[in-house]
Amino acid sequence: MPFSLAIIGAGPAGLTLARLLQVSDLEITVMVFEHDASPTARPSQGGTLDLHTDTGLAALKKCGLWDEAVKRLRYDGEELTIADKNDTHILHMTGGGGPKIKSKESDGELDYERPEIDREALKDLLLGSVNPGWVQWGKTLQRIDPQTGVLSFRDGTTAGPFELVVGADGAWSKVRHVLTDVWPQYAGVAGFVGHIARPNEEYPPLSRTVGRGSYFACSDGKYLSAQRMGDESIKVGVWLKKEGSQGESWPAKIVVACGDDEEKLKDKILENFHDWTATQRQFVKVATGFRPWPLYELPVGEFWEHKRGYTLIGDASSLMTPFAGEGVNKAMRDSLELAARLEDALKANGDVDEAVREYEEIMFPRAKRWQTATMRNKDGMFSNEGPVTFLVGMVDDIAEEMGKDLSKGISSWIPFKTGVWCYVVSRQWIGAWRRRLSGMIWKEE
Ligand SMILES: Cc1cc2nc3c(=O)[nH]c(=O)nc-3n(C[C@H](O)[C@H](O)[C@H](O)COP(=O)(O)OP(=O)(O)OC[C@H]3O[C@@H](n4cnc5c(N)ncnc54)[C@H](O)[C@@H]3O)c2cc1C
Structure with missing residues (x-):
């Protein structure tokens, strides 16, 4: 009998996992159960997402979708301006290639790149590549029977049991209940x-x-x-x-x-x-x-005790606010890691449960790192100092990704972070005065 797997949710995490299992050529039965009534039931899927080299982009490559993806990825969308309430442009980065920074996790071979893609375009790309027979629409999971493992849906139907149920059902995951009592907090x-x-x-x-x-x-x-x-x-x-x-x-x-x-x-x-x-x-x-x-958001560093037959990927496992732009990237990287371990285990007739456990052991610390960076950005952006704390935090994140030690400084006597702090504060101060002076000459509105 082929291994049976249910994926709950056809968002970026669920669809990436489904596609990766499809291209792996495994003897496997996959069913994706999605709440939306049809692929077009929710025309506006939200905003634009920036995909990162070692996560979202790596997953698309492994899915065999790179040629199609580059038609939709917007490298000019890397253009970024960070300002304050006086519209002082404190940071401006150009798009279309942007500054190329070597990434630590890519053995120094790949560039640091963050092209944008509309959420809808990403969904269409992934959905168009998954066997249509695998996806069932209008299936809102309501409950998993703890004894039998049978899935019950809002439309009164049931399915399963399955050898593995993967919760890719986002923030308000119903699969999470099987693993932990933790619930997202405002x-x-x-x-x-x-x-x-x-x-x-x-x-x-x-x-x-x-x-x-x-x-x-x-x-x-x-x-x-x-x-x-x-x-x-x-x-x-x-x-x-x-x-x-x-x-x-x-x-x-x-x-x-x-x-x-x-x-x-x-x-x-x-x-x-x-x-x-x-x-x-x-x-x-x-x-x-x-x-x-x-x-x-879910608490930083939240984890669950491994339980045979169930796991979580994407927002279901580690919901974050959007302030570091890591959510979708983490979701797709989770799928990449889980699919690789499932593929190895199934091809070797190995222990699938051990493969899932391994995925979780790798995913938990990675999630904690991104949740921490997201929290730091959120606290920085929403602090009274606004761009100063945010930009200093951002410099820290990029330095960590590059594997650089910022304590060494830009010179022997100015620590790098102090340099960034002085630059931002002075730009803001000049910007505030410029606005005040121009306000004396002409009215803003
Ligand atoms: C305002 C905002 C801006 C964002 N901006 C960015 C950004 O710039 N960069 C970035 O990386 N991330 C961003 N994110 C986060 C990103 O959208 C998510 O991290 C990403 O979509 C997670 O993918 P997922 O597949 O895990 O979950 P989701 O995208 O939430 O998909 C879950 C799927 O499961 C389905 N589902 C839910 N419940 C059930 C159920 N009970 N039964 C069956 N199906 C179910 C849903 O319909 C959905 O299709 C942003 C989020 C928000 C809110």
Whole structure:
């Protein structure tokens, strides 16, 4: 009998795993159970994702999808601007190749690259490559019987038992219940995401500010993001540090208070950005379709006791906020690691349970490293010092990835991090004065 495996969820993690098992040519029965009613049931799958060399991109290569992937990857989307509330551009990196930095994990052979891909394009690419007979739509897992291992779905049907059930069912995973009682917690950051459909034609200054990639601005516990999508539109996100249950329910409450009046909703959002520049506020004024979005995360370093027959990949195993851009990369790397171990074990008639245990032992410390970096970015971006702490943290992350020791310094007497700190603070100070002086000459709005 072929080995039977169920994957719950057809997101990036589940589909990558399914594709990798398909190309491995194993004698295996794979069934992917997905909550969405059909491949097109959720047309807007969210924003743009940056894929990294050793994770998302490596997984696409192993999936045999590289030639198709490069048609969708946007290397010019690597362009990045980081600013503060005075629109002082503290960091600007060009796209289309960007700065090439050797990556520690790739034996120094591969470049450090982070092309963007729309979430929908990634899903289409993966889905189009998976045997259609493997994916069952409209199957929302509700429960796994602890005794029999039978899966029960919301539509009243059941399936299984399976020799292995892989939870790739995202933040609110139902498979996680079998392994641990831990549940995602509100991350203390809530906001809204909106959309500018035709920025090039209708709002050229905003379009220029974003360039081909991403514009991120943070100050005083607030954060604005504007990201170019594959169809030239711009996704706008506004996030605020708001602690506790009041913070968690803040976006939903103002949506209810404003009813269908989106202009009123935008005014409410903008009350929080009253001292930001006219250009930055305009991103919110002209965007439409704002959706409330409180963010959630699993505790850093969370792990579960291994249990035969079950495991988790992607957000189901280690949900993070998006502030280090690692979520989808970690999800695809999990699939890569798990598929490789399953393939080795099944081809050698070996112990599949031991292979799953090995995957978990490798995945837990890696997840902890990325969760820690994400947490540091989140704390930095939403601190009162805004870009300073964020950029110093980012320099730390890149240095770690490159295997560099920053304590050595840029000279014998200035530690590198102090150099970054001084640079950012002085840029911000000059930017604030420039804005103040120009405000004396002409009005901003
Ligand atoms: C605002 C925002 C911006 C982000 N930006 C970035 C970024 O720039 N870079 C980055 O790397 N990551 C980013 N992320 C994170 C990234 O989107 C996730 O880490 C990634 O999608 C995880 O993939 P996944 O397959 O594990 O889970 P998901 O993408 O959540 O997929 C889970 C799938 O399981 C299905 N499902 C759920 N429950 C069930 C059930 N009970 N039964 C059956 N099916 C079920 C869902 O319908 C879905 O298809 C962002 C996240 C957010 C919220």
